[in-house]
Amino acid sequence: MALVLRKLSVHYGSEAAVSDVDLSVADGEVVALLGPSGCGKSTLLRAVAGLERPASGAVCWDDTDLAGVSVHRRGFGLVFQDGQLFPHRTVEANVAFGLRMNGTARASRSRRVDQLLRLVGLAGYQKRSVTELSGGEQQRVALARALAPRPRLLLLDEPLSALDRTMREQLAVDLAALLRETGTTALVVTHDHDEAFTLADRVAVMRTGRVHQVGPPDEVWRRPADDQVAGFLGCTTFVPATVDSGMASSALGDVAIADAVDGEVLLGLRANALRLDPNGSVTGEVVQRLHRRDHARLLVRIDGQPALVEAISPVAGAPGPGDWIRLALDPNGVALVGPRGDRLSTGT
């Protein structure tokens, strides 16, 4: 393992921002720290960079404790949310900064800058002033700057959050490709699960300073470790169910669940879990209808359910408030909450 965090805790005064975190990042792997704002993920990243001093625990690289190694000797690249480009320098000088620090010769410096600007899609931007770049371009330069000295680990702190939506989605795809292409080992902090799932090989979900779950994106998505992780990943309704030979039966209908052990489980339902279906087993009354780009979203009152549930229907012929409808569960919107193979332990 390249990066290993052992029982890492970071305190702000008396408050614990990060508590007892164990996490590892393998060589060439991209791990995302995913969590709501204030969960301690940025603090964790800063501790890895050497910008915060851990209260206890260790940050290790290839089995060497980095405790006494200061920021500029760790060889880790860092990209901030808003780039933090040096405003008094050109694009070229920004990208070349790390190379100057490690004493790279002028000629190879300039070659490396050209190479990186091509890589981030900004060939020919060398002489531009960084203050006249758009947000997306600035973030690309920040990335090139961090990658230029070939860091052994790249740390990205909400790298795409400051951008508008279209730019964010585009850059997320580009960034994922770039990290794979360069074989970069990286730790990404984000509060956006789309971003985390696009970029990462493994996702670590954080809450209140602790890591609640670590796993590949699809596993975290389909099998959140507890109802809090599930809630953060978009599950709005929780319903107990009984699994019998791969089929889960609940008060909101039956649904096929792959590789689940028979017995009591908890299902987490996302917005697209319930669909309008004339053959559905559940009936309810539509309270409100909202139109989305490609579907209608319904808020439905179902007898025996404490809160309104969400359901979706095609836009054409969507039922309105007061209509009684039938609903069925869609396996794509249903997550199995709780550790793998665990029986139901948490209530709703």
Added chain:
Amino acid sequence: MAHAVHRVSPLALVGLLPLVFLGLFFAWPVASIVGLGLTSTSRPGSAVLDVLTDSETLRLVGFTLGQAAAATVIAVLAGMPLAFVLARCKLPGIGLLRVAVVVPFVLPTVVVGLAFRVLMPAGGVAPIVLANAFFNIAVVARTVGGLWAHTDRRGEEAARALGASRWRAFVSVVLPAIAPAILSAAAVAFLFCATSFGVVLMLGGGQYRTLETEIYLRTVELFDLPGAAALSMLQVTTVVAVLIIGAVTRRRKETALGMRRHREIARRPVGGEWVVVGVASAVVVALTVPVVSLVARSLSNGFAGYVALAGHGDQATLQVSGLDAVWNSVRAASDATVLAMLLGVLSAVVLSQLSRSGALIGEVFDLALMLPLGVSAVTLGFGYLVALGSLPLDLRASPLLVPFAQALVITPLVVRTVLPVLRAVDERLRQAAGTLGAGRLRVWREIDLGLAGRALVAAAGFGYVVALGEFGATSFLARPDAPTLPVVIATLIARPGELNNDMAYAACVVLMLVTVAAVAAIEGFRASSVGEF
């Protein structure tokens, strides 16, 4: 950053150098002169009490504060329209205006004093107040304009949309937002007016005296040291009080600036704003009147004054030629600037580090550095003569004495120009440089110095100009065979004779031209920074 990795920086040790200099060449001389005043009588302390309870002293303090208050009010009223135009208006020639506004502030006090003497030969209180206001309009226009330019325009737009008139929106939204800058500028202007020396000496003569000129007169002409010392202490107390008010408001101002980093875009004025532009134009015209009349006066007898200035005047009025005096001025100001940059930049670095860790000691250090700005330059100059005699190395005859005193006067200006820039540097820029492999000193060089580059040039130029015109301390310390230009001007104007007057006015114009050229040169570098003075 509560628990960020901050060891006490080795840079903090560097702060000792300015402190030692300040102690040796400021605190000690001032303390010596005060001590001398207190102990030179048989009953220590009683002389001080006598002076402080004297009704004459009360009148003196009253006049000092009164004229300063009047000049401050005029400076604020005249400076506000200029601040608006500089901050918000897109007009042709705005760059020129920016330079024109600063010129009065850096003009040597002697020059301004003489200019108002030409303009208002009848004398009285009015020219003193107007001349002091003339200096400080720039302080108000630049300080307030700086914050105003960064104040979000949408606040007043929201008020207008809610039905407020332009005036109402200004009073209820804009004014509270820029109030910290107005207070801070007023405090600084008041300080300058209350301690102004050259202007009052030139225009008031023996008749209208402030604390500052009274200290000078008692020291030099009456040899009343206890009285001078008592008045000095009174003045220092007042200055510290004003500085504390200034420090508090400045803190609020820097918080205010944090809200919005970007300059609002200047627009063409509309409707009633043209009235403000008109008033601002009138102020600018008024500012040029003393300057123009001074130039006209210097040419009233052709170039006779200029020709005589190139030599020693008729009957060898001057010990050295005018050209030599120019050379003396330039050399002393250069030495002073180098020294002040060294002290000022080191202090600014230490202060920015201290303020990041939020220590009270930073505030105290900050205040200590501002003190020389307000303590009577006369006290300082005389203190030098008293205190430095007891050093093993007698500095009193050294040509370094004048640059040392001038450096003390301009160091606060350097700190005030550089510090806001250093404080505004985002900590994450330093961290970014750190992760790219830059050690602490390298980060400082590449990021802090890199970003403050323009401010450093501006500070150096600004300090240089002020040192060129420094009169209070220099008049004490300049050796008779090596006077600076302001000292020559004062000597000439005190002598009878038409040609001597012509020479004095010619010297004023020469000094003014040097000053304006320096200001125009630095203005190019300064355009983007938020000026505090």
